[in-house]
Amino acid sequence: MNITLKQAQAVIEKAMAKAKELNTKMNICVVDAGANQVAFVRMDGAWLGSADIALKKAKTARFFDMPSGEIGKLSQPGESLFNIEHSNGGLISFPGGIPMTDKDGTIIGAVGVSGSSVENDHEVAAAGASAI
Amino acid sequence: MNITLKQAQAVIEKAMAKAKELNTKMNICVVDAGANQVAFVRMDGAWLGSADIALKKAKTARFFDMPSGEIGKLSQPGESLFNIEHSNGGLISFPGGIPMTDKDGTIIGAVGVSGSSVENDHEVAAAGASAI
Amino acid sequence: MNITLKQAQAVIEKAMAKAKELNTKMNICVVDAGANQVAFVRMDGAWLGSADIALKKAKTARFFDMPSGEIGKLSQPGESLFNIEHSNGGLISFPGGIPMTDKDGTIIGAVGVSGSSVENDHEVAAAGASAI
Amino acid sequence: MNITLKQAQAVIEKAMAKAKELNTKMNICVVDAGANQVAFVRMDGAWLGSADIALKKAKTARFFDMPSGEIGKLSQPGESLFNIEHSNGGLISFPGGIPMTDKDGTIIGAVGVSGSSVENDHEVAAAGASAI
Numbered sequence: 007m008n009i010t011l012k013q014a015q016a017v018i019e020k021a022m023a024k025a026k027e028l029n030t031k032m033n034i035c036v037v038d039a040g041a042n043q044v045a046f047v048r049m050d051g052a053w054l055g056s057a058d059i060a061l062k063k064a065k066t067a068r069f070f071d072m073p074s075g076e077i078g079k080l081s082q083p084g085e086s087l088f089n090i091e092h093s094n095g096g097l098i099s100f101p102g103g104i105p106m107t108d109k110d111g112t113i114i115g116a117v118g119v120s121g122s123s124v125e126n127d128h129e130v131a132a133a134g135a136s137a138i
Numbered sequence: 139m140n141i142t143l144k145q146a147q148a149v150i151e152k153a154m155a156k157a158k159e160l161n162t163k164m165n166i167c168v169v170d171a172g173a174n175q176v177a178f179v180r181m182d183g184a185w186l187g188s189a190d191i192a193l194k195k196a197k198t199a200r201f202f203d204m205p206s207g208e209i210g211k212l213s214q215p216g217e218s219l220f221n222i223e224h225s226n227g228g229l230i231s232f233p234g235g236i237p238m239t240d241k242d243g244t245i246i247g248a249v250g251v252s253g254s255s256v257e258n259d260h261e262v263a264a265a266g267a268s269a270i
Numbered sequence: 271m272n273i274t275l276k277q278a279q280a281v282i283e284k285a286m287a288k289a290k291e292l293n294t295k296m297n298i299c300v301v302d303a304g305a306n307q308v309a310f311v312r313m314d315g316a317w318l319g320s321a322d323i324a325l326k327k328a329k330t331a332r333f334f335d336m337p338s339g340e341i342g343k344l345s346q347p348g349e350s351l352f353n354i355e356h357s358n359g360g361l362i363s364f365p366g367g368i369p370m371t372d373k374d375g376t377i378i379g380a381v382g383v384s385g386s387s388v389e390n391d392h393e394v395a396a397a398g399a400s401a402i
Numbered sequence: 403m404n405i406t407l408k409q410a411q412a413v414i415e416k417a418m419a420k421a422k423e424l425n426t427k428m429n430i431c432v433v434d435a436g437a438n439q440v441a442f443v444r445m446d447g448a449w450l451g452s453a454d455i456a457l458k459k460a461k462t463a464r465f466f467d468m469p470s471g472e473i474g475k476l477s478q479p480g481e482s483l484f485n486i487e488h489s490n491g492g493l494i495s496f497p498g499g500i501p502m503t504d505k506d507g508t509i510i511g512a513v514g515v516s517g518s519s520v521e522n523d524h525e526v527a528a529a530g531a532s533a534i
Contacts, residue, residue: 018424023488039452040418040450041451047450062521064453064468065451068450068451069449069451069452071449072450083478083479084478086496086497086519086520087496087520088474088477088478088495089477089485089487089493089494089495090455090494090496091488091490091494092488092494093451093454093455093458093492093494094451094454094455095454097451112493
């Protein structure tokens with residue numbers, strides 16, 4: 007099963023509401039189960055460079071079925087996945103990407119958020135993911 | 139001046155309404171005056187490969203401040219811009235990309251649509267652009 | 271629904287049998303519904319350059335849910351999709367890529383074949399697809 | 403001398419058997435002496451992002467004729483090959499890639515495995531390589 011556009015837009019709405027609550031400006035991207043982009047928004051004034059990061063965070067979360075930041079813990083110097091970011095056309099391995107599942111636990115897509123601190127990025131992504 | 143997210147979402151809403159009226163499934167992308175993505179949707183069941191094409195049509199329209207199909211007329215074999223599609227990481231030079239201006243005629247962004255015939259793609263893009 | 275590895279291997283087995291029957295050496299690739307590679311073989315002595323072509327044919331067939339050669343008819347000079355090949359990191363728009371559906375008509379993946387004439391490539395792909 | 407498809411498939415069979423024994427889901431790739439892909443499988447449910455990593459591990463192992471993890475020891479900050487991963491379109495320098503030799507010690511290809519811990523990836527790759 008794949009995320010629908012309606013679901014993806016609900017994710018983005020909830021993420022944007024959280025972003026405003028935190029007084030941040032975010033790029034928010036949703037990909038489907040095949041890691042292909044379904045929906046995207048860049049809030050007015052958000053960093054231009056964060057658009058690609060939001061996409062790559064969403065893809066990274068779906069590529070490995072875990073929050074993007076989990077990959078980053080293992081990709082530090084000396085850790086087991088050092089420099090994994092060179093794969094798949096470029097991963098982003100810090101927080102802000104979260105996989106999303108249906109009620110049966112099947113992964114149907116992922117959300118990626120970028121534009122503020124990684125703590126805020128993750129919080130906004132989590133708010134978005136809660137829409138599913 | 140740049141297109142706002144609110145404007146971009148209005149473009150997408152109008153484009154989606156036209157796409158449904160034509161019984162098509164579209165990928166719709168809006169870029170700003172810097173040719174950077176502002177908003178994107180892939181309607182359920184739309185071609186996966188049209189996501190990148192919608193983005194490239196929007197970028198092409200803004201890169202040269204004319205509808206993407208105008209570039210295509212000049213990029214045919216023997217014409218003056220033959221194979222211009224090799225530039226800028228890949229252009230798409232058939233119809234479906236349209237620049238958008240504010241009331242003073244300044245270009246504030248562009249919309250790109252892909253998912254059906256180029257005639258439908260252009261009509262949906264034009265419907266979207268009419269929101270501005 | 272996505273193609274399984276078992277199904278993908280059956281596709282490759284049937285395609286290889288046809289390739290041998292035609293006395294050709296092929297690269298054969300199967301992608302899933304998300305256009306991600308599931309299985310691949312390069313027959314001994316097959317063209318090295320055809321590996322990427324087989325993958326791109328399979329992706330192209332899934333990106334637009336039609337045989338890759340159908341795209342090529344529309345991408346000729348003067349036709350409506352001229353130079354569409356510049357999208358999606360490079361399409362291959364001549365015959366040899368075929369989408370595959372389950373018994374309900376849902377697309378579950380695609381097969382791409384390259385290594386001989388496009389007629390042979392298509393025939394081998396069709397033989398492979400018949401395994402589903 | 404180059405690995406044959408029959409040999410590559412034997413490598414993949416043995417690797418898949420070990421992957422199942424370890425209760426893991428792997429992407430497994432075999433490249434030839436020219437570092438070109440010969441065969442690939444993604445086991446059902448294996449990480450999408452590990453397909454490219456399996457390929458890059460196999461290439462890395464053949465590019466430098468040593469297990470991929472050996473490169474990773476030398477690419478740490480302050481070490482002599484720091485950030486070598488930027489070359490060749492992206493290397494993967496953690497364990498899971500192993501070169502394979504014929505009975506005379508000539509390298510005929512390499513196997514790359516990704517989908518679990520690097521210890522499991524390496525063990526599955528080693529099981530595959532033992533088929534030669």
